[in-house]
Structure formats: C-alpha cells, structure tokens
Amino acid sequence: MSATIPTLGPTPEKLTKKDLSADHPTWCPGCGDFAVLASFYKMLERRQLPREKIVTLAGIGCSSRFPYFVNTHGGHFIHGRAVPLASGVSLARPDLHVFLFGGDGDAFSIGGNHLEHGARKNVNLTYVIMDNFVYGLTKKQTSPTSPLGFKSKTDPNGAVDQPVNPMKKLIAAGATFVARSHATQVNHMVAMMERAMDHPGFSVVEILSECVEFFPGAFDAGNPRKGGEFRLIEEKMWDGSPEDERRHDPSDELAAYKLADLPFPGAFGVFYENDRPTKNALEAQWVEAVRAKTGKKTALELLQQTFDRMK
Amino acid sequence: MTASQPENPAASGARADLRPEHIRDAVIRLAGNSQDGIQSAGALLARLAGRSAQDVMTYMTIPSTISGGPSLFQVRVGTGDVLSPGDEADFLVAFYQHSYDDNIGFLREGGVVLYDSDHVEPDRDDKRFVYVGIPITGLTVEALGGTAKDKGKNVFVLGLLAKIFGFDTEKLQRLLREKFGGKNESILNTALMAFQAGYAYPVGNVLSTRYKFEPSGDAGGRAQVTMDGNQALAYGLIAAGVRHGAAYPITPWTTVMEILRSELPKYGGLFVQCEDEIGAVSTALGFSYSGHLAITGSSGPGISLKTEAIGWATMAEMPLIIVNVQRGGPSTGLPTNVEQSDLYQAIFGGHGDSPRVVLAPSTVEDCFYIAIEAARIARNFSTPVFILSDASLATRIQAFDEPDLRNLVVEFLPNLTPRGPGFRPYPLDGLTQHAPPGTRMLGGVYPTVTGLEHDEMGHPTGNPRLHSAMTAKRRNKLQRLAAEIPLPGVFGDPEGEALLVGWGSTYGPIYEAVKTARDGGECLSALHLRHLNPLPNGLEKIFARFRRIIVVEMNDEGLYGYGQLATILRARYCDPKISSLNKTSGLTFRVKEILEGVLK
Numbered sequence: 001m002s003a004t005i006p007t008l009g010p011t012p013e014k015l016t017k018k019d020l021s022a023d024h025p026t027w028c029p030g031c032g033d034f035a036v037l038a039s040f041y042k043m044l045e046r047r048q049l050p051r052e053k054i055v056t057l058a059g060i061g062c063s064s065r066f067p068y069f070v071n072t073h074g075g076h077f078i079h080g081r082a083v084p085l086a087s088g089v090s091l092a093r094p095d096l097h098v099f100l101f102g103g104d105g106d107a108f109s110i111g112g113n114h115l116e117h118g119a120r121k122n123v124n125l126t127y128v129i130m131d132n133f134v135y136g137l138t139k140k141q142t143s144p145t146s147p148l149g150f151k152s153k154t155d156p157n158g159a160v161d162q163p164v165n166p167m168k169k170l171i172a173a174g175a176t177f178v179a180r181s182h183a184t185q186v187n188h189m190v191a192m193m194e195r196a197m198d199h200p201g202f203s204v205v206e207i208l209s210e211c212v213e214f215f216p217g218a219f220d221a222g223n224p225r226k227g228g229e230f231r232l233i234e235e236k237m238w239d240g241s242p243e244d245e246r247r248h249d250p251s252d253e254l255a256a257y258k259l260a261d262l263p264f265p266g267a268f269g270v271f272y273e274n275d276r277p278t279k280n281a282l283e284a285q286w287v288e289a290v291r292a293k294t295g296k297k298t299a300l301e302l303l304q305q306t307f308d309r310m311k
Numbered sequence: 312m313t314a315s316q317p318e319n320p321a322a323s324g325a326r327a328d329l330r331p332e333h334i335r336d337a338v339i340r341l342a343g344n345s346q347d348g349i350q351s352a353g354a355l356l357a358r359l360a361g362r363s364a365q366d367v368m369t370y371m372t373i374p375s376t377i378s379g380g381p382s383l384f385q386v387r388v389g390t391g392d393v394l395s396p397g398d399e400a401d402f403l404v405a406f407y408q409h410s411y412d413d414n415i416g417f418l419r420e421g422g423v424v425l426y427d428s429d430h431v432e433p434d435r436d437d438k439r440f441v442y443v444g445i446p447i448t449g450l451t452v453e454a455l456g457g458t459a460k461d462k463g464k465n466v467f468v469l470g471l472l473a474k475i476f477g478f479d480t481e482k483l484q485r486l487l488r489e490k491f492g493g494k495n496e497s498i499l500n501t502a503l504m505a506f507q508a509g510y511a512y513p514v515g516n517v518l519s520t521r522y523k524f525e526p527s528g529d530a531g532g533r534a535q536v537t538m539d540g541n542q543a544l545a546y547g548l549i550a551a552g553v554r555h556g557a558a559y560p561i562t563p564w565t566t567v568m569e570i571l572r573s574e575l576p577k578y579g580g581l582f583v584q585c586e587d588e589i590g591a592v593s594t595a596l597g598f599s600y601s602g603h604l605a606i607t608g609s610s611g612p613g614i615s616l617k618t619e620a621i622g623w624a625t626m627a628e629m630p631l632i633i634v635n636v637q638r639g640g641p642s643t644g645l646p647t648n649v650e651q652s653d654l655y656q657a658i659f660g661g662h663g664d665s666p667r668v669v670l671a672p673s674t675v676e677d678c679f680y681i682a683i684e685a686a687r688i689a690r691n692f693s694t695p696v697f698i699l700s701d702a703s704l705a706t707r708i709q710a711f712d713e714p715d716l717r718n719l720v721v722e723f724l725p726n727l728t729p730r731g732p733g734f735r736p737y738p739l740d741g742l743t744q745h746a747p748p749g750t751r752m753l754g755g756v757y758p759t760v761t762g763l764e765h766d767e768m769g770h771p772t773g774n775p776r777l778h779s780a781m782t783a784k785r786r787n788k789l790q791r792l793a794a795e796i797p798l799p800g801v802f803g804d805p806e807g808e809a810l811l812v813g814w815g816s817t818y819g820p821i822y823e824a825v826k827t828a829r830d831g832g833e834c835l836s837a838l839h840l841r842h843l844n845p846l847p848n849g850l851e852k853i854f855a856r857f858r859r860i861i862v863v864e865m866n867d868e869g870l871y872g873y874g875q876l877a878t879i880l881r882a883r884y885c886d887p888k889i890s891s892l893n894k895t896s897g898l899t900f901r902v903k904e905i906l907e908g909v910l911k
Contacts, residue, residue, distance in 0.1 A: 019755065023770060051757070055748040067759050068771065073748035075600055076761040076771075077593070078623050084557075084590040088597020088605070089748065091581060092555055093725075096601070096748050114593075117586035283581055290576040299578050300720045303549055306574075307713055309489070310536040311362065 015048055017041045022071040032183030032209030032219075033063050033130050039189035040070065040099075040128070047194070049097055056099050057086045059106040062137045063130035063209070066101035080111030083118040083127070090125045091280055097197065098125040105135055108144040108164045119173035121279040122201045128193065129204060130183070131166065132211040133218050140214040147264070150215075166206045167260035171253060171272045177203035178256070178272040183210060184223045185230060188268065195270065201278045208265070222265035233259065233269030331477070334522050336389035338397035339472065341465075342414045343406035345382035348465035353384030354708055355469060355490065359483050360388040361537030361710030365524055368819065369708040370396030370899065381409060388476075390525045394826075395819035396707070398901040402475075404468055405431050406447070415440070423518065425471070427464075443517045445471070454508035455501055463505035470509020477523045480510060533712040540678045540704030544634065545570040547682025548606055550716065552723040553632065554580025556606040557594035559587055562646050563705040564610045564636040571606070588616035592633070596620060599629050600760060602725020602747030604690055608634030608698075611653050612642060618660055621695050623762040625665040625785060628736075628743040630689035630696075632682075637701040639897045648897030649703040651815050652866040654875040657697040658844045664782050666789045668696040669844040673818035676711035678704060681841065683719060690723070692788050693743040699843070701865075703899050704816045729753050735767040736760065739780055742788060793845035798853070803829055803836035806856035809909060811837040811892075813863045814876055817900055821863055824905035833910065843876065851884050860889045861909055863900065868893045 020041050027033050044054065054072040058064035060079035067074030077085045082100050090098045107115050107129045118125075134152065135141040141154040145166065149158040170178045177199040179192045189207060196203035208219040220226035236247040248255055248269075256272040294302065339356070343349045353369055360367035370385040387397040399419040405411035405426040411433060418424060420439045428444035435442055451467045466487070473480050487506060491499040538546075545567050548556075554575055558568040571582040580603075585591035591607050598605035609617065614635045624631045637653045639645025657669045668688055672681040678700060685696045725747045732754025737743055746758055756768070763771040764778050772778075801810070803825045813821040821837050828835040838853060840846070854860050862877035868891055873881060877891040892908040894900055 022757075022759075052749055052751045068761075071755075072757050073746075073750070074757065074759040075627075076759060076763060077596075078619055078762055081589055081593040081620060084585060084593035085597040085600070087583075088555075088557065088594040088599075089601045090597075091583065091594075092598045092601040092603050093749065113586055114590050117590065283583075287576040287579060287581065291579065294577050297577075299549070299552070299722055300716055302577055303546065303720055304716055306546065307536050307716065310358075310538050310542075311534050311713070 015044060015051055017045060019051070020044060020071050021069070023068045025069045026065055027062060028213050030210075030212040031062070032132065032207075032211070033066075035183045035186055036063075036128065036130055036189060036207055036209055037066065037069055039186050039193060042186070043190045043193045043197070046190070047197075053095060054097050054099070055086075055089055056101060057082050057089065058101045059111060060137070061103035061106050061135075062132075062211075063101055063103040064106060080106050080109070081114060082106065083111060083114040083123075086125045086127075087118055087121070087123040087279075090123050091283060094124075094280060094284070099197075100125055100127040102127070102129060103136075104129065104131040104133065104143045104145045104164075104166075107131075108166060108169065112144075115169075116173045119170060119175035119202045119204075122174065122176050122276055124200055124278045124280045125202065126193070126196045126199075127202070127204045128196075129166070129206045130209040131206050132209050132215060133163075134211050134215040136211045136214050152214075165260055167266075167271050168257060170204050170206075171256050171260070174202075174276075175204050175272070176201035176274050176276050177270070179203075179205045179270045180266070180268050181205055181207045182219060182222045182230060182265075182268055183207055184219075184225065185268070188230075188232075192270070199273065200281075201276065219265065222268070228265060231262075231265075231267045233267045233271065235270060331523050332520050333525055335391065335525055336387065336393065337402060337476065337522065337524075338385060338387045338400045339402045339404070339476075340383060340385045340400035340414060340417060341404045341468070342381070342383045342410035343404075343464075344410075345380050347382070347406060348462075349382050349384045349406075351490070352465035352469050353386050355483070355486050356386045356388070356472065356478075357708040357710070358486055358537045359478055360386070361535045362482055362486075363479060363524075365390060365710070366393040367537065367708070367710045368393045368396050369706075370703070381413060383410075383414065388524065394823040395902060396899070398903050404472075406464065407431065425468075425518075441518070443514070445512065445514070445517065450508060450512065451505060454504055463501055466502050466505040467509035470506040471512060471514060472509075473506075474510050474512070474514055475518065475521060477521055535710040536713045537708060537710040538675065539566075539706055539708045540672070540675045540700055541566040541636065541706075542570060543675050543678035544672070544682050544698070544700060545574065547679035548632070548686065549574060549578060550679070550714070550720045551683040551686035552721040553604055553606050553682075553686055554578055554723075555595070555598035555603040556582045556608075557585050557591040557598070558582070558608050559585055559591045559613060561588075561610045561613045563638055563702045564608050564613070564634065566705070567608055567634060567636070588613040589620060592617035592620040592631075595631060596624060596629055599624075599631050600745070600747065602727070602749070604630050604632070604686060604723065606632040606634065608632075608636065610636050610638050610646075611640045611644070611656065614653065614656060614660070619662070621667070622661045622663060622665050624695040625661065625667065626663075626762045626764070627760045628693045628785070629745070629760065630693050632685050632689055632696050632698065634698045634700060636705045637699060639702075639895075645897045647702065649701050649816065649899055650866060650895065650897060651699075651701060651817070651864050652875065652895075653699060654814075654843065654864075654866070654879075657699055658879070664786070666786050667844060668692070668694060668789065668792065669699060670696065670841055671699040671815040671843055672704060673813075673815060673839050673841060674711070675704060675707055675709035677818075677841070679714060688792060691742070692792055693745065694788065699815060701816050707816075725749065732756075734758070736769045737765060737767045737781070737784070739767055739784055742791075789845045793848055796842045796845070796847040798847050798849050799838055799840060801836050801838050801853060804834050805836070807834040807836060808857070809835055809859040809861055810854065810857040811835070811861050811863050811905070811909065812840065812876070812880070813837065814840045814843055815864075817863055817865065820900040820902050820905055823902045824909070827902060828906060828910065835909065840876070843879075846879075846883060850880075851886070854884060854886060854889075858888065860886065861892050862889065863892045863905060863908075865894050865900065867895050
C-alpha cells in the first residue's frame with residue numbers, strides 16, 4: 001500500500017491563500033462558512049503541506065460545497081455518505097491528508113450511521129462539521145440539531161423532536177478527537193483544525209456556523225460581540241497546581257460527557273481525545289504480517305499457488 | 312447415466328461381485344440435512360472428477376435456515392463436455408425419509424436409490440428403481456467408535472461411491488488429507504476411517520454393477536482446476552489487478568467478499584466489511600478515486616441500496632466494479648435460490664440518464680474471465696461495470712482448464728505522473744482518465760470530481776448546452792465500447808428454424824438442449840450473450856437468419872409476455888419474431904423444459 005506510492009519530493013512553491021482559492025464561494029453574504037474556509041486556508045498556510053497531498057471531500061449541503069472553493073484535489077459526493085468515501089481514500093492512501101467537510105444534515109441525519117461507524121473504526125481523517133441548526137440549501141427545514149420549538153417549513157408549529165447532542169454522539173460512537181468551535185472565532189478554529197489534523201484517527205471539529213438567511217442569530221449566545229460568552233475549555237496542564245484540579249482532562253470520557261451537557265451555548269475546545277490505534281494502522285499491520293508470512297511473493301506466484309491447490 | 316454398453320443394473324438381480332459397466336456420464340444426487348456435510352462430500356467428488364480430467368458440474372441447494380433443514384448436492388461427472396447439472400439423477404443417496412420422499416421424483420427410471428436403512432423405508436412396490444439399503448448411520452458409528460456419533464456419514468458414503476464408481480481411491484484420500492489435514496490429526500484419521508469403512512462395505516451383496524468412466528480424450532491438455540463461481544470471480548478480480556474493495560454480507564454474494572478479505576492483503580491490497588451497503592459502495596468509490604480500481608458487490612436488495620452512489624459513479628465517471636450475485640426476488644424473496652430477474656435493475660436501475668456496462672458470465676470458468684474483462688472496461692472507460700452472476704453459478708463447482716496466469720495477471724498502481732497545464736478531468740473530445748489525489752498539477756489547477764453536472768474542468772454548471780453535451784459524452788463512451796465487443800458465435804445450425812438466446816448461467820442447459828435436439832435430427836441453434844449493455848453491434852444480422860428467436864431466461868414473462876432480455880431485444884431490434892421462454896421456480900432450467908418450450 002504505502003510502499004507502492006512513489007514519493008515526489010516537496011512541493012516547490014510556497015502555498016498561499018491565493019494558490020488555495022478556487023471558485024468564488026456561492027454562500028450567502030454573511031454566512032459563517034466563509035470564516036471556516038478562511039480558517040482552513042490559514043491552517044494550510046501555516047503548515048505548508050505538499051499541496052497535491054491534500055484532499056478535500058464533502059457530501060451534500062451548503063457547507064458541502066467546500067471542495068469547489070479549495071484548489072486541491074477534491075470530491076463532491078452524495079448526501080450523507082462522505083465518511084465512507086473518505087474512509088476509502090484514507091485506507092488506500094496513507095500518504096494523503098484527508099479532510100472532510102459537511103453540515104449537520106450530512107453528519108447527524110442522513111449520514112448518522114456512517115458517522116458512528118467511521119468513529120468506531122477510528123479511520124484516520126479530519127471531519128469539519130459546520131453546524132447551523134437548519135437545512136439551508138433546501139431553504140429552512142428542521143435539522144437534527146434544530147432546537148425544540150424552532151419554527152421551520154417542516155415544523156410550522158415549532159420542532160418537537162429532541163435534537164442530537166453532537167459531542168455526546170461523537171464520544172459515544174468512539175471518535176478519538178472531538179472538539180467544538182464557533183465560526184466567529186478564527187484563531188480558535190485554526191487551532192482546533194490543526195490539532196484535529198495532527199491527531200491520528202477519526203478527528204471531528206463541530207463548528208457553530210450561522211445561517212444568516214434561515215436561522216439568524218442562532219449562535220449569538222456564544223459570541224461576545226453579540227453579548228454572549230465564548231466559554232473556552234481549559235485543558236489540564238498537569239502542573240500540580242490547585243487550579244489544574246478543576247481543568248478538563250480530555251482523556252476523561254465522563255468529564256467530556258458532563259461538558260457536553262452544559263446548557264446552550266455550552267463550552268468550546270477539545271472535549272475528548274484518546275490514542276486508540278487507527279483502523280489504518282491495524283489493517284496495515286495485518287497486511288504487513290500476511291506479506292511477511294507469504295514471503296512477499298509476486299501476484300503471479302501467489303495466484304499460481306492458489307490454483308495449484310485447486311487442481 | 313449414458314452408458315456406452317447399455318446395461319440396466321435393475322435387470323440383473325444376481326448378488327455376485329460388481330460387474331463393471333463403462334459409462335460416459337453420471338448424475339449423483341446426495342440428499343440429507345444441511346449439517347450432514349452433504350456439500351463437502353459433493354465438493355470432494357467434484358474435485359476428484361476434476362483431477363481425473365473428467366468434466367464435472369454440480370448443483371446444490373442450501374436451506375436459508377441457519378442450521379438444519381433439507382439440503383442437497385448433485386454432482387454430474389462425465390467424459391467430454393458436461394454442460395448442465397442434469398435433469399434427472401442416475402443415483403440418489405437418501406439419508407432420511409424426507410430426503411427419499413422429496414427426491415425420488417428426480418431419479419430416472421432404472422436409477423439406483425442408495426438409502427440409509429436406519430432412517431429410510433422405501434416404497435419397494437415402485438418397480439421403477441433399484442433399491443440399495445445400507446445401514447449408513449449404524450455402520451458409521453460402529454466404524455468410528457462412537458465418540459463422533461454419526462458425523463462422518465458423508466465420508467462413509469464417499470467410500471461407498473468410490474467403490475461403486477471406481478473412483479481413484481488414492482486421489483480421493485489425498486483430497487481428504489488436503490481438506491482435513493490442517494485441523495487436528497484425529498479429525499483426519501476419523502475421516503480416513505469413515506472412508507475406508509465405506510469403501511470396504513460389501514456393496515456387491517446389494518448392487519450388481521460397478522461403473523467405470525471412460526477415460527477423458529483430452530488428458531494431454533492443460534491441467535484442470537476445480538472451483539465454484541464465486542471463487543472464480545474473486546480470483547479473476549485478483550488476476551485483473553483489483554486490490555481494493557468493500558462490501559456487506561448477503562447470500563449468495565458473501566463468499567466473494569470472504570475470499571477477497573483474506574486474499575487481498577497477500578497482494579498488498581485491502582477489502583473492508585462496511586456498516587451497510589451504502590457505506591460499502593461509498594468506500595469502494597473512495598478506493599477508486601484514490602487511484603485503485605475497486606470492487607463492491609451484493610445480491611439484489613443490496614444493489615438497490617447502492618444505487619444512488621452508482622449514479623454518482625456514472626456522473627463523476629469513476630471506475631467501479633459492481634458484482635450482483637442474483638437470487639430470487641423482489642425483497643428478501645428466495646435468498647438461496649436462483650433467478651435472473653435483476654437485469655432491468657442493472658441496466659435501468661439508476662436515476663437520471665445513467666448508462667452502465669452490464670456483463671454476465673455463462674459458466675464458472677467464465678466468472679474468472681469476465682472479472683478480468685470488467686476490470687479492463689472499468690479502467691479504459693472510467694465507468695461503473697456490473698457483473699451479473701447468480702446463485703447457481705455462485706455455488707456450482709466446475710472443473711475447467713487452468714487459465715494461462717502468466718499472460719493474464721496484471722498489476723496496477725495509481726497513475727501519479729504530474730499532469731500538464733492542459734489537463735481536463737472531463738474532456739468532451741475524449742475519454743475521462745482521472746488524476747488521482749497525490750498527482751501534482753503543473754498548471755496549478757487541481758481537479759474536483761463531482762456528482763453535479765459539470766464542465767470539462769469539473770466545475771458545477773447548469774448550462775443547458777453542457778448538460779446535453781456531457782450526457783452524450785457519458786452515452787458515447789458506451790457506444791464506443793459496443794464497437795469493440797465481439798459478436799458471439801452461433802452454436803448449432805448457422806441459420807434455420809429457431810435460435811435460442813440466453814445470458815448468464817442458462818448457458819449449460821440451453822447448449823445441451825440444442826445438442827440433444829440436433830442429435831435427434833431437429834434444426835436448432837443457440838447464441839449466448841455475455842455483454843448485455845451495451846449489446847454487441849450486428850446481432851440483427853444473426854437474428855435475420857432465423858425464423859424464430861426465443862429468449863430463454865429465469866425471470867417472469869412480464870405484463871406483456873416477454874422476459875427482461877427479450878423485452879430489451881424487442882425494443883432494440885423492433886423484431887416481432889423475438890419471443891420468450893421463462894421460468895420462475897427458483898430452480899435452474901432443465902434441458903427437457905427448454906426442449907418442450909421450444910419444440911412445442
């Protein structure tokens with residue numbers, strides 16, 4: 001697998017926002033997703049990854065238009081199924097950085113099962129979920145994260161279904177890096193995306209990203225400029241100080257659940273992180289072990305051996 | 312049983328030593344319960360025949376219950392071409408009363424029923440058959456010393472059959488060692504003891520004839536390999552350099568994924584089991600997008616679930632192999648029976664204008680070669696390709712000439728050569744060949760693959776002119792493929808009264824029907840289609856030479872009296888002489904049924 005991919009050396013050009021910009025985003029003016037895109041460019045500029053090794057993938061939704069706006073290899077797939085698509089890319093090509101973008105409908109509704117299993121298998125990829133609590137592309141229907149009472153075209157009397165708690169869902173499913181951010185906080189988004197990218201395994205950043213058209217003001221409570229509070233999760237520094245006692249230990253699953261239960265707008269930062277082995281690593285180990293056992297025979301030799309047994 | 316020196320064993324009642332009789336062909340049906348190892352005994356017989364350069368074909372039914380329930384395995388061993396598993400059995404082995412009751416109707420007149428006298432009371436008043444009662448259960452328990460109980464009955468019967476049919480016991484014992492040798496030694500010893508007990512049984516006391524197969528004429532040819540259709544398909548994919556895939560278990564597809572899951576890592580590849588059918592096709596598309604042509608597969612209902620993503624593959628022009636091992640439908644239907652009712656689904660099952668390549672293997676051997684062809688087409692035309700196998704091919708064991716692996720096995724790596732500034736992922740004037748991720752784009756513009764209608768660079772567009780042009784691009788490449796497909800040959804008379812047209816696993820019974828009719832002086836011909844979409848060019852010229860075109864297929868005659876392929880051929884050629892011969896019992900065609908349907 002990895003051994004078969006030729007290395008091409010470093011990309012000669014320095015990667016800038018100008019290189020990374022592709023089609024002009026089709027989002028509405030004021031959409032939170034612009035800031036997510038800007039943060040992604042910023043993160044890539046900081047890290048200077050070889051450009052041809054970056055892959056941006058997405059399902060369907062406003063935020064899922066993302067790959068068209070990033071000038072790297074990319075794919076725009078069908079609704080809700082981008083996690084398994086990205087899993088295929090990640091498992092077959094360990095040389096690539098696989099980024100996945102989407103919204104709350106893709107992640108928590110139609111693609112809920114794939115999210116669960118991608119997380120459980122701990123496939124190595126980074127998933128940025130732009131959560132706006134509403135279906136925007138189809139013009140204001142209830143989403144799986146719409147709060148109770150939210151009036152939409154499909155819930156004219158207000159939503160009655162209990163919304164998904166994304167952090168709890170992700171932690172329970174087995175995601176190994178779970179973080180939350182807010183689209184008005186560019187530096188925080190860059191930091192969260194960067195940590196997610198560096199985490200080996202299924203890493204998710206949920207970003208509250210306002211839909212100015214169909215749910216304006218949804219996230220003001222988390223925006224200090226609108227009178228809200230952007231409450232950061234303070235992570236343990238393991239310095240033995242008394243204030244460290246009350247800081248959050250991201251490896252503590254129960255503590256992460258408690259944080260996830262805070263009333264809206266809740267806390268922002270890394271909720272949960274663990275270093276369970278990835279599916280990529282476990283499968284690669286198996287392949288290596290099998291190859292070592294068969295003495296790295298050629299395909300022809302292997303198949304001939306099998307056919308000889310069937311004579 | 313076609314005997315070269317006709318000699319009805321029923322005719323001679325003398326209890327003497329077995330008298331030899333030379334035969335060309337024998338159909339042996341083993342009937343018991345699913346936990347009795349009927350399948351493994353039958354499979355061993357089939358492999359023995361394959362090793363003895365005999366032609367062989369098997370037919371089995373496995374109940375869809377988890378354990379228990381009736382099970383049968385039919386082996387037809389012959390000298391020369393064995394095309395179908397046989398309409399009637401020459402020899403029935405009945406382990407239980409229900410095995411006897413349910414299967415005696417499939418025994419030909421004059422045939423032998425060998426039954427376990429510990430469990431079966433035959434109707435001896437029915438003078439059509441030869442009755443051979445042996446206390447199989449008791450003798451097995453006695454031979455094995457009790458701890459194994461009656462497990463081993465199957466191998467005891469193998470020993471009996473080896474004696475009766477003069478099988479090469481050395482080869483058979485070697486096969487037993489290969490099959491059981493990997494487990495602990497006591498299992499192998501038990502198997503060998505059971506075999507020897509069966510072989511030593513004085514069967515001459517109850518049966519007067521011993522049969523001997525005429526030696527095969529082409530003993531000097533290539534060595535034969537013996538396997539089932541799902542194995543042949545899996546190994547064909549491996550030969551074609553397919554190293555990645557994803558699927559979800561469903562009968563009768565599952566054994567393909569089991570083989571690929573354990574085999575592909577040896578070749579440096581990977582096959583993953585996914586959470587569901589949609590996850591599986593999506594993961595496979597991720598493999599393909601990354602530059603490794605991938606395979607996903609299922610059976611009818613699972614293919615329905617994959618349909619939206621296959622539409623994406625058509626639109627994004629992503630190569631993909633989709634295997635459908637068909638079973639009886641719709642819905643859960645007849646999960647362990649055979650039907651060819653997913654042809655429409657394969658050709659038309661997509662949303663939008665989504666032309667797809669559809670191939671169907673005709674025999675176990677063809678499962679191997681069609682997998683190679685599917686991979687070639689998927690790569691060259693950057694398109695999804697369906698392989699329509701079915702339950703009967705999946706579980707049937709056949710012997711065939713060992714493929715010339717040296718000239719068939721290929722290896723592919725993603726093509727990561729840097730692409731120049733003029734690169735277009737979707738050129739209107741050429742075939743799409745994607746630049747997988749990891750490829751440097753020297754012009755600085757990186758491609759997006761997409762399910763939205765797009766321009767040549769992959770940018771989404773709703774431009775009416777472009778949608779027409781891109782729809783035509785996706786259609787044209789299949790028309791281009793059609794021009795490359797060889798016209799299938801006509802078997803039998805090149806022109807005349809009637810041409811039977813078949814596809815998939817009906818090949819054997821159709822060809823045998825033609826052979827039988829021609830041996831009886833009738834004029835009959837057959838043509839078998841492996842390429843169902845697109846069809847090869849020029850079929851109308853062949854059709855013009857016959858007065859009647861009869862499409863033989865295992866699906867319903869539909870609202871208007873025509874099966875699925877018949878409907879497509881009628882639509883394509885507007886030829887009123889195309890008619891249908893259908894069967895929907897969940898069982899394969901008998902030769903007799905085809906002859907009756909055609910010659911009536």
